[in-house]
Amino acid sequence: MTNQPTLEIILQAALEIPDAGERAAYLDEACAGDQALREEIVSLIAAHLEAETFMDSAADPLWREFRGEREGDMIGRYTLLRQIGEGGFGTVYLAEQNEPVKRQVALKIIKPGMDSREIIQRFETERQVLALMDHPHIAKVHDAGTTDGGRPYFVMELVNGVPITKYCAENGLGTRERLELFTDVCAAVQHAHQKGIIHRDLKPSNILVSSNDRDPVVKVIDFGIAKAIGTERTEKTILTLFGRMIGTPQYMSPEQAELNALDVDTRSDIYSLGVILYEMLTGETPLDSERLRGAAFAEMQRLIREETPPKPSTRLAESLTRPGPPDLTRHGVSPRALRGDLDWIVLKALEKEPGRRYDSAGAMAEDLGRFLQHKPVEARPPSMAYLMQRFARRHRGPVFAGAALFLTLALGAVGTTIGMKRALDAKEELVRQKLTLVDYKERLAGLLESNQKMLGEISRMNSNETTLPTEFETLRKENQTLLDKVRSEVANQERYTEEIERLQLAKAQLDKLTENQRKENAELQNGKKQLQSKLTGLQKSISMVSRMRAETDSGFGQPSGGMPVDRKTGEVTVPHTVVSLTTEQIDETQTLGTLTLTPEQWRLVRTKSPESPKRFTTIVPLPWPEDIQNVEGNYVIELSRDRMAIPYGKDAPPTVETVRGRLFKDGITSLRVNERGMYHLDGKLVPFPTLLQALATPPDDARRDEDGKLIVTHTTDGRKTTVPRWLGVKLPAGAKADDAVFQYRLQQIAAAADQIGLRHGLFPESDKKPVSPPFPDPTRKNPSAKDR
Amino acid sequence: MTGTFQAASQGEKQAAEDLIPLVYGELRKLAAWRLAHEAEAHTLQATALVHDAYLKLAPGERQWEGRKHFFCAASEAMRRILIDRARHRKAVRHGGDLQRTGFVEDAIDVPSAKDDEILAINEILDRFARIEPRKAEVVKLRYFVGMTIEETAEALGISTPTAKRDWIFARAWLFRELKRQ
Incomplete structure (x- = not known):
């Protein structure tokens, strides 16, 4: 122990001597012949000199991690210059790379505390896939790694650009230019999809446009990053986004909105593309962002899953008429340009069901290409059959009820059917349907319109008259189907006068459209006539139902x-x-x-x-x-x-026999009529036909007296008496015999009584005019009737 | 808390163990707080942080012994953290199913030499502590906590030259030992 301090002191002193010769001389002297000590020190000196960076503090990275990154820090071989963006999960820095090339890059690093083991695991597998992408419109991922603290980061190509929607607005691009830019985006997405990479978070702020004095260049950034660093919009992240009021679910597909978003695939990106195109063309996202933001999580999910957005042309037309300063976004795009094909292209991408969207971003781009070249596009308005199917799936009960009612209408018979009753029960449901119907109207109009367009196309393409009729036949059929569906909708909705008004509007619209058709081709005249007659029939049906409804209400x-x-x-x-x-x-x-x-x-x-x-x-x-x-x-x-x-x-229920027995054999012959004109005998409801039949067939033992009045031998109390009968009918309080509800049947009853000579106070036998009340009250009259 | 320190000072390893998560959490919070409030603090003063943590965790503990042992616990905590990290990184790097496709530019990630060094030193440090307990403490504070010579000396209650000599010796000794292996 005693020579240990000595050793350390000698060691330290020796290390302070730079010259090797002098150092050796010092050691000779200091160790004073202790060879073992000298060797030990020499070996430690050698180790010390060799060690260089050995045991530089290991803690620095840890302290840095506690602190988080800041400008000037090195991450890997990148120097952070300044922060350029921040999200819930990651921070984006402008960073500089010196080796092997000097350049500036964007470095996205996951925030401290967000680096769960699971996320790191996923990051490891994903980052390798990202290197596979190589496309001029995708920002390249140069590098990826983990900080000393183990947090993942990505190094990406630095894109100096503005979000695509902002670019379009600021530069007042026309429809064609916007579509061309968007086609580039599709190409980029298609490339990544072919490599099996889904973006999962496509939105304008991830699609940047830069223009360096030349043509604008689109770059999609953050491809696959969402999955790699676990910032996918899963349940947790959506909630986080909402909790923090950052981000927006507007671009999220219905399947991504599900709690366990297992079905997310490339078609989810197609949906997001649809939202972006919608926004590029109309300046607004399909689902109102304010509404989404204000909604509770479940409500937000429902909106994304169910709310059908208006057609882009409709939305743009609406927003153009809205008061307020003109928005730059809309500059260069008119609703007219969107109507028809572009509407359908956008809506196809926005289909709620992935299978109905474009198969790929490439297919969407191709369709847009066809539109730009004035060729027929693939996207069509959704078929009526499909719409009805979807409609029916959402409103099962009322649709059946509606169908029943429609059947009634079609056959021209009116009655209180069970279906109608159900329809009444489903009133609330119907109110909701009304809203959907408005959208259908739009789509119906669109269908007609595109038919019309197609006709124009046909006549241009094909001047050979002989082939035309079949084409038109198809069209007519299509129109007829359409009409049938409209009628079915009407039947479904007719109870609401509002709805009828709307239909009249639709009719006017259809009229107008048919008018245009006539101008184009004489052949269409027939179609129009057909439409007209259908519509007339429809109107008749409507008025009939209204009448029926009034009747049903009154009696x-x-x-x-x-x-x-x-x-x-x-x-x-x-x-x-x-x-x-x-x-x-x-x-x-x-x-x-x-x-x-x-x-x-x-x-x-x-x-x-x-x-x-x-x-x-x-x-x-x-x-x-x-x-x-x-x-x-x-x-x-x-x-x-x-x-x-x-x-x-x-x-x-009462049969003719039982009713007859009551009418003629018991002492009481009192009928009561309720407000709806239904007859009760002894408090028991008697079907009117039964009553009449019973009244018309008196018992065999009844006979007439000398005045021709009916006499029945009565066996009550064991005595055989002859009881003249009096028929009394009691109406509800305040009712009159000549009220429409009662008059007809009362007359029938009176006639039947007269026939068999049964007395009554209903109508005098001589003239068939109604007698004013008071009618004999049966409960009071019966005893007195006995006297007679 | 005091009891815990005293237990630690009595050389009960388990007590030090118990302190580790406590200390780690405290250090992290303090670091974040400092970061938020001291915009100019480019380099965090490790001692100040550990000291703050100590005051917070052991308000009644003012004796030198308690404080010294708190620093030991802190250094032990830091050591554990660093070793866990290094082990994890190594596991990922050599990890079975992970194939390196490599980016077009070049290889990814920081060099692994530091991780190897941390793990190697960790292995022989216990042996060194049996021969030179005080010097091993110096190593822990310097290497795993990142303290300066002066801070280390103060924490251990030794003079700065002694701390410096201890450090030089320990560093050379450890290096030589590692080279021999």
């Missing part, structure tokens, strides 16, 4: 002029109802409906099969009031040979 089951009754047979055809009903004895009931069974149903009913439906009443619209739906228990409706329906069973 139940009142036959009206709007109801096509076959005067010969008295039949009214109601679609998709099941039971057939007629009566042979009472003419009036014939107006209540002839309904049709399917053969199979008829077989089941006839054979009294256990599979036979137990409750036909739920689907027979008129004679069976809906109250009967509430009857519980087992009964069937038997259809006799004369197609008379007779329900039986202990829970069956």
Whole structure:
């Protein structure tokens, strides 16, 4: 131990002597013959001299890491010059490289604290892929690495440019120039996609345009970086973005908006491209950024998934008419230039379903190329079938209801169908549909328009008259389909007068369009006529439904002029109802409906099969009031040979027999009528045909007295008495016998009573004019009737 | 906390171990705070930071012994961090499934020599500490914490020339030892 300080002191002293000879002399002297000590010191001196940078503090990088990067720091072999950008995850620096070439680069480094192990892992695998990209419109990734602290960074080509949308606006580019720039972007994206690299974060600030006195050059930056450094817009990052109010989800595809964005592929980039093109052409993104920003996460997801943006031409036209200072963005682009093909190209890229977008960025670019060369483009307005399908998927219930209503309309029969009832229930849903319908109208108009365009194209391309008709036939068919769909929509929506107004607008639009068509080609005249007649039919249907609605509101089951009754047979055809009903004895009931069974149903009913439906009443619209739906228990409706329906069973609704019994054998003959004109006997609802039939067929033991009045032998209390009958009908409070709702049936009742000589206070037998109330109150009159 | 230090001063390794995450977190926070408030602080004063951390973690502890051992714990913490980092980097670099395609320009990443050095020194430092405990402390503070000679001397309560001599000796000795291996 004693010579240790000595050793250290000698060592330090020896190291202070620069000359080797002098040092050796000093050691000889200091060690004083201790050879072992001298050797030790010599070897340590040798080690010291050789060590040079050995054991320079290892902690510096760590301290730097604690501190984060700053200007002047070295990362790898890059000197940070200044910060040029900052995001939630990374910071971008302008950096300088000296070796092997001197140049300036952009260095993007992930922020301290964002470097999870997972991210670093992914970074390692991704960075190698990025080196594969080599395209003039993609900013090159020169280098990548990790800091001493282990945080990933990328070194990229420095692009001195402005975001593409800003460039277009500032330079007032025309439509063609914008599209040409955009085509370059597509080419870049296509290149990366072919290498299997998805950008995942395409937005204007990642697409820069630089112009160095020459033609503008587009560069896509940050390709694949999102995945490599884990800044993909996953659930977490979206939330982060929102929490911090940075970034925007406007460019995010529906599949990226999903919580577990597993389906993200190249087509997600196509969607983002669609958003960017939309913005380049209209100055606004398809989904309103303010709205998205203000929305809660779930609402934002819903908007991205479901909200269909207006066509670019529509959006641009709207924003041009909006008050305020003119925006530079719109300079050089007119809604006119967008209408038609460009609309469809953009909307195709923006399809919610990836499979309906362009297959590739290349395909989109090609379509744009075709547009620029005035060739027919691939993108078409979505087919009606597809639109309907999508519509139906979103509004399942109401669509069925609407379809049922439409069927009713088409067949010209009107009744309260179950479908309509459901449609009423689905009122809220319908209101939502209305909004969607507006968009459909636009698309329909677009379809017509593009048909028209196509016609022009055909006539230009093909002067041979003989081939024209088939072309037009196709077109006409297309138009007809369109009309059918419009009508179906109308049927769906007609309850809303607002909607009718809108349709009239649509009609006007269609008229105008057909007018143009006529100018172009005489052949189209036919098409127009057809459209016209369809529309007239449509109008009729609309008015009919309005009438029907008014009737439905005012009274139940009142036959009206709007109801096509076959005067010969008295039949009214109601679609998709099941039971057939007629009566042979009472003419009036014939107006209540002839309904049709399917053969199979008829077989089941006839054979009294256990599979036979137990409750036909739920689907027979008129004679069976809906109250009967509430009857519980087992009964069937038997259809006799004369197609008379007779329900039986202990829970069956009142039959002719039971009603007859009540009317003639019991002491009470009081009928009550409710506001809807439906008849109740002893508080029990009686179908009107049954009532009439029962009234028309008095029991066999009834006889007439000398005045011709009906007398029934009554067996109550075991005494055999003759009871003259009095028929009383009580109307709802305040109602009058000559109210439209009641009059018709009351007259029928009165006539039936007169027929069998049953007295009543309804209408005098002599003239058939209604008698003013008060009607005899049956509950009060019956005892007095006994006296007679 | 004081108890922890005292335990550490009694040479209980486990107590030092317990301090490490505490110290690490504290150092990091302090560094961030300094960065935010001292725009001019290009180089962080390691001692100042460690000292601040010490005051914060051990408010009642004013004796020299406690403070000295806090620095030991801090240096131990820093050492662990650096070694973990170096090991991880090495694992990634030599990592099985990762193929280097290399960028067009040249190879990526910092040279690995420093990582090798850190790991090598770590391995022989324990042996050195058995022969020269005080000098090993000097090495830890200088090498793993990045303290200057003066700071090291103050932290260990020795004179600056002694600290300097210790450092020269330790550095030469370690280097020679590594070369022999």
